[in-house]
Amino acid sequence: MPQIAQIPEIFASQLFWLVITFGLLFLVVGLGMVPKIQGTVDLRDSRIAADLQTAASARETANRLEADYRAALDRSRAEAARVAAEAKATAAQATEARVKAADASAQVKLEDASRRIAEARSSAQAEIEAVAAEAAAAMVSRVAGLTVDEGTARAAVQQELVRG
Numbered sequence: 001m002p003q004i005a006q007i008p009e010i011f012a013s014q015l016f017w018l019v020i021t022f023g024l025l026f027l028v029v030g031l032g033m034v035p036k037i038q039g040t041v042d043l044r045d046s047r048i049a050a051d052l053q054t055a056a057s058a059r060e061t062a063n064r065l066e067a068d069y070r071a072a073l074d075r076s077r078a079e080a081a082r083v084a085a086e087a088k089a090t091a092a093q094a095t096e097a098r099v100k101a102a103d104a105s106a107q108v109k110l111e112d113a114s115r116r117i118a119e120a121r122s123s124a125q126a127e128i129e130a131v132a133a134e135a136a137a138a139m140v141s142r143v144a145g146l147t148v149d150e151g152t153a154r155a156a157v158q159q160e161l162v163r164g
Contacts, residue, residue, distance in 0.1 A: 051142040058135030062128055069124030076120060080113035132157040 087106030094102060133153040140148045 055139050062131050072120050076117045083109045129157050
């Protein structure tokens with residue numbers, strides 16, 4: 001039968017073009033497109049790693065600022081307690097008139113110390129919020145590619161600080 005006799009010739013021709021087609025596809029896709037895609041993936045991975053490092057350093061800075069704030073608050077409290085103890089010891093040794101004067105002086109010093117503590121607390125809180133807002137804006141900018149204005153970043157940080 002002539003149809004069966006033609007099979008080896010047709011099969012060989014089809015096999016030849018199959019090899020040529022797959023060879024060209026390998027060259028175009030395997031050697032042309034895959035390296036570009038891999039390069040893009042590697043660049044993305046390195047950018048994410050850099051963003052994570054930046055976020056970690058911002059967190060470390062915020063933790064250091066918080067520790068400094070707490071240390072300053074503890075020092076202020078110790079100073080206030082020391083001033084109060086001195087004022088009370090002096091008042092106990094004096095007459096009633098001197099006791100009233102010493103109490104008034106101690107009260108002024110306590111109010112001043114409380115005011116300084118409140119100022120230190122609000123200053124440290126503002127610094128922490130500013131650093132956190134800046135870090136959040138930088139993270140959003142680098143990770144998501146979006147630009148966040150300072151007000152929105154501060155509002156988000158304040159909202160998270162309120163939640164605890």
